[in-house]
Amino acid sequence: MIQIIDLCKSFNGQLVLDHVNLVLPKGKITVVIGKSGVGKSVLLKHIAGLLKPDAGRVLVEGRDINHLRGRELYDYKLRLAVLFQGGALFDSLTVFENIAFPLREKTRLPESEIAHRVRQRLEEMNLPPEVEYKFPDELSGGMKKRVAFARAMVQEPEIILFDEPVTGLDPPMASSVFHLIIKTHQDHGYTALVVSHDIPEVFQVADFVAMMHRGRIIAYGTPPEIQAHPDPLVQAFLHGEPDFLEA
Amino acid sequence: MSRGNIELLVGLFVLIGLASLTYLALHLGELELFSHGYRVYAVFDNISGLKTGAPVEVAGVEVGKVEAVEMTQDFRAKLTLKLDTKVVLKEDTIASIRTKGIIGDKFVKLTPGFSDKVIPPGGTIRETESVLELEELISKYVHGKV
Amino acid sequence: MVALLRRLGCWALGLVREAGGMMLFLLEGLALAFVPPFRFRRLLQEMYLIGVRSVLIILLTAAFTGMILALQGFYTLKQYGSEGALGSAVALSLIREMGPVLTALMVSARAGSAVTAEIGIMRITEQLDALDTMAVSPMQYVVMPKLLAGLITVPLLTAIFDVMGIIGGYIVGVILLGLSSGIYFSEMVRSVVPLDINGGIVKSLVFGLTIILVACYKGYYTEHGAEGVSRATNQTVVLSAVLILAWDYLLTSFFM
Numbered sequence: 001m002i003q004i005i006d007l008c009k010s011f012n013g014q015l016v017l018d019h020v021n022l023v024l025p026k027g028k029i030t031v032v033i034g035k036s037g038v039g040k041s042v043l044l045k046h047i048a049g050l051l052k053p054d055a056g057r058v059l060v061e062g063r064d065i066n067h068l069r070g071r072e073l074y075d076y077k078l079r080l081a082v083l084f085q086g087g088a089l090f091d092s093l094t095v096f097e098n099i100a101f102p103l104r105e106k107t108r109l110p111e112s113e114i115a116h117r118v119r120q121r122l123e124e125m126n127l128p129p130e131v132e133y134k135f136p137d138e139l140s141g142g143m144k145k146r147v148a149f150a151r152a153m154v155q156e157p158e159i160i161l162f163d164e165p166v167t168g169l170d171p172p173m174a175s176s177v178f179h180l181i182i183k184t185h186q187d188h189g190y191t192a193l194v195v196s197h198d199i200p201e202v203f204q205v206a207d208f209v210a211m212m213h214r215g216r217i218i219a220y221g222t223p224p225e226i227q228a229h230p231d232p233l234v235q236a237f238l239h240g241e242p243d244f245l246e247a
Numbered sequence: 248m249s250r251g252n253i254e255l256l257v258g259l260f261v262l263i264g265l266a267s268l269t270y271l272a273l274h275l276g277e278l279e280l281f282s283h284g285y286r287v288y289a290v291f292d293n294i295s296g297l298k299t300g301a302p303v304e305v306a307g308v309e310v311g312k313v314e315a316v317e318m319t320q321d322f323r324a325k326l327t328l329k330l331d332t333k334v335v336l337k338e339d340t341i342a343s344i345r346t347k348g349i350i351g352d353k354f355v356k357l358t359p360g361f362s363d364k365v366i367p368p369g370g371t372i373r374e375t376e377s378v379l380e381l382e383e384l385i386s387k388y389v390h391g392k393v
Numbered sequence: 394m395v396a397l398l399r400r401l402g403c404w405a406l407g408l409v410r411e412a413g414g415m416m417l418f419l420l421e422g423l424a425l426a427f428v429p430p431f432r433f434r435r436l437l438q439e440m441y442l443i444g445v446r447s448v449l450i451i452l453l454t455a456a457f458t459g460m461i462l463a464l465q466g467f468y469t470l471k472q473y474g475s476e477g478a479l480g481s482a483v484a485l486s487l488i489r490e491m492g493p494v495l496t497a498l499m500v501s502a503r504a505g506s507a508v509t510a511e512i513g514i515m516r517i518t519e520q521l522d523a524l525d526t527m528a529v530s531p532m533q534y535v536v537m538p539k540l541l542a543g544l545i546t547v548p549l550l551t552a553i554f555d556v557m558g559i560i561g562g563y564i565v566g567v568i569l570l571g572l573s574s575g576i577y578f579s580e581m582v583r584s585v586v587p588l589d590i591n592g593g594i595v596k597s598l599v600f601g602l603t604i605i606l607v608a609c610y611k612g613y614y615t616e617h618g619a620e621g622v623s624r625a626t627n628q629t630v631v632l633s634a635v636l637i638l639a640w641d642y643l644l645t646s647f648f649m
Contacts, residue, residue: 050522077528088523091514102527155527253441260445264549267556271488272590274582300586352478 001026002047002159002191007056009042016042018215019056029185029192031202034212035237040195041085043212044161047193048082049073060159078106081157085164087148089136095122095147096132102155121150125180142173146180153184162194166201174201181205199238203227211237284311284329285368289342289355293377294324297344297353303328305357310334313355328355328372336372338364343376415610419602422540422609425533435538443504443539443605444546448553450499455554458495459561462486466562467570480577481584483562484555488585488593492555494641497600500547501633505608508539509629512612513622521613536609540602547601548594555593592648599644600637607633 002024009017016039024030024047032040045051046058049065057064060076068076089098099118103109109117122132125146136144145165152160165181166174182205185192196202203209203223211219211226211234219226219234227238294316303311311330319325330336339360346353357372366372466482512535515521521531559581566572611625611632 045522048522048526050525074528077526080526082523082526084519084523086518088519090520090523105527105529253437256445257437257440260440260448260546261549263448264444264546264552267552268549268594271552271555271585271593272587300583302583 001061002193003057003059004043004047005057005059007043007046007058008054009039009046009051010054016215017046017053017056020212020215020217022210022217022220024191024193025208026191027189028207029181029194029205030208030210031194031196031206032210032212033197033199033202033237036197038212039215040197040212041163044082044163044193044195047159048080048161049077078155079158080161081152081155081159082161083145083148083152083163083165085167087136087144089144089148089151091136093135094132095134095136095139098136098147099132099151099154102151106155117154118150121154124153124184125150126176142169142177145169145177149177149180149184153188156188157190159191160193162192162196164196165194166196166198171201174198178202178205200227213237284331286314287328287330287336287366287368287370287372289326289328289372289375290319291324291326291342291344291375291377294326294344295353295377297324297326297355301352301354303330303355303357305334305359310357326355336360336366338362338366339374340366340372341374341376342372414614415606418536418610418613419540419606421532422536422606425530425537426541428533430533432534432538435534436541439538439542440546442507443500443542444550447500447503447546447550450503451496451550451554452557454495454499455492455557456561456564458491458554459483459487459558459563460565462491462558463562463565463570467566467572476572477576478580478584479562479566479572480579480581483566484559484581484585485589487555487558487562488589490641490645492551492558493593493596493600494637496547496551496554496597497604497637498634500543500550500601501604501608501637502630505604505633506626506630508605508608509612509615509626510622512536512609513615513625516613516615517618517622531613536613539605539609543601543605544598545601547604548597551593551597588648592644595648596641596644599640603636603640604633607636 004020004022004024007017007020008015020039020043022030022032022043032043034040042051046053047065049068052066058066063072065073065076089095090101093101096115096118099121100114103114103117118132119129122129127143127146127150131139131143131147136147139147149165162181166177169177178201181192181194184190185205194202194205203226206223209219209221209223209226210217211229213233219229219231221229226234229235297313297316299313299316301313302309303313311328311334313326314329315327317325317327328342336357337360339362341358341360343356343358344353345356360374462483463479466479466486467476470476470478470482512521515531515535521535524531524534563574563577567574567577608629611629612622615621615625617624
């Protein structure tokens with residue numbers, strides 16, 4: 001279980017996270033929705049340990065990750081995988097090398113076992129075997145996302161953080177990525193945080209939904225609860241009325 | 248670019264680089280890994296800008312270098328000459344400072360003597376002849392002393 | 394007036410902060426070279442990118458520099474009837490100044506800007522963050538091998554530059570202008586002392602580290618997307634050129 005307690009962060013005097021409180025239950029998918037630029041990705045980066053909060057805590061099984069040092073921090077990172085917005089694949093490595101990277105860096109598996117696991121993940125992501133020789137810049141956006149997903153899955157993480165997993169993808173590709181999330185979650189049962197503004201599609205993967213607005217969590221509940229939420233801001237967002245949210 | 252090729256090219260590059268460095272250091276810099284030769288000293292009234300590293304010649308053949316230039320307590324110039332072991336100097340050898348060409352570099356010229364005694368390593372050349380200053384020559388000529 | 398002073402103060406503080414930031418960045422990068430894993434393969438890759446890929450441009454620049462030095466030197470020395478000193482003029486200019494400085498400038502233009510662009514793109518596309526979340530230190534995986542490669546390859550490139558420049562001087566002085574080959578080389582050997590060589594090597598070590606440090610630092614702290622990358626690349630080239638020349642003056646006055 002991951003608990004986020006009173007998390008605050010500002011950049012250049014602008015408050016991006018304003019006392020955020022959120023719980024990510026173990027083995028469940030929690031979706032954070034909200035307009036672009038309300039601090040969803042910043043929240044995700046705090047859980048990944050990439051940003052340090054100005055105030056507040058991120059507790060993983062009761063331990064503040066900002067107090068983890070050396071070996072403990074390393075172990076936490078081993079349990080965690082992040083699927084970045086653009087995929088964050090390494091340009092200089094092929095698809096195969098990208099997926100094999102965490103295994104080569106963090107395990108002492110023989111090359112044959114690494115190759116086996118990489119191909120297994122490619123298959124799981126419905127990627128054709130010949131992509132393994134390609135470089136990231138030869139791939140379409142949807143393929144990059146799936147390769148990055150394969151790289152996240154190959155680490156066999158307990159926690160996966162998805163940063164805008166379907167942004168910029170066409171609707172069929174977006175729904176195929178959501179199906180991959182559902183399928184891998186059923187198979188592996190990881191704890192997940194999905195940050196997205198693609199509604200209502202993202203509700204199909206969600207166990208719980210939180211809505212962020214101006215650095216705060218303004219609504220939390222199961223997908224049906226959120227859809228029936230009385231707050232006009234939530235309704236405006238669900239029905240795609242951005243002008244109302246600006247006011 | 249395959250991995251083997253990168254290794255090969257980097258290896259080649261390092262070899263060429265080291266070869267260049269070695270050439271510069273050993274050939275041009277004459278970095279003396281194995282110091283050979285011996286030292287003698289010579290005191291002059293005036294060396295007039297002779298520099299460390301200037302050649303020492305016998306009959307026009309380079310036999311050593313000026314290793315150090317110092318001043319003595321009585322305001323004369325003391326040179327440390329480093330000479331080839333092959334060169335054996337007699338006690339009455341004359342050391343003089345000459346110039347190559349009109350404005351050329353200064354060098355130390357040794358004129359061998361005929362004494363039976365030799366100058367041992369660490370010894371001193373007694374007979375020295377200072378620089379022939381062009382200005383002095385001209386003034387002597389002008390004042391009719393030549 | 395007060396506003397001007399305040400701006401000046403802010404600028405000076407920014408400068409000190411940046412210098413301090415770079416120093417800490419350098420120390421961290423170099424310290425990580427002694428922490429396992431040692432990333433030998435990454436070092437080889439970077440030596441290839443920074444060193445091997447610069448050889449051609451270094452050879453070309455060096456040959457022309459040597460030829461120009463010989464041509465200029467020949468006509469100047471001829472006025473005093475001491476063309477014989479051409480070899481020493483060419484070699485000393487190359488070893489003391491032209492070799493280290495021009496090599497550093499060429500490497501910074503060729504590899505320094507590329508390093509900034511590469512790291513900057515890794516920053517804005519979150520590849521550095523991805524390394525971090527995989528428990529791989531981006532400083533150690535990306536920056537450290539580049540710093541070491543700069544430290545190793547730039548002195549080697551400088552030595553190659555010096556030798557090629559001497560060959561260029563030989564082509565003009567001996568083959569085209571008819572100086573005797575023996576005089577060219579013996580004058581050279583006579584005038585170059587170990588201090589010149591050492592000074593040249595120290596300069597090239599400092600320059601190599603400076604170029605790659607500036608390039609990595611600017612790339613690592615890139616912000617604001619693609620425009621930020623182009624700005625960082627630009628700053629790298631300008632800043633490293635200025636630093637090379639400033640260092641050159643300091644080191645020259647220290648050594649000579």
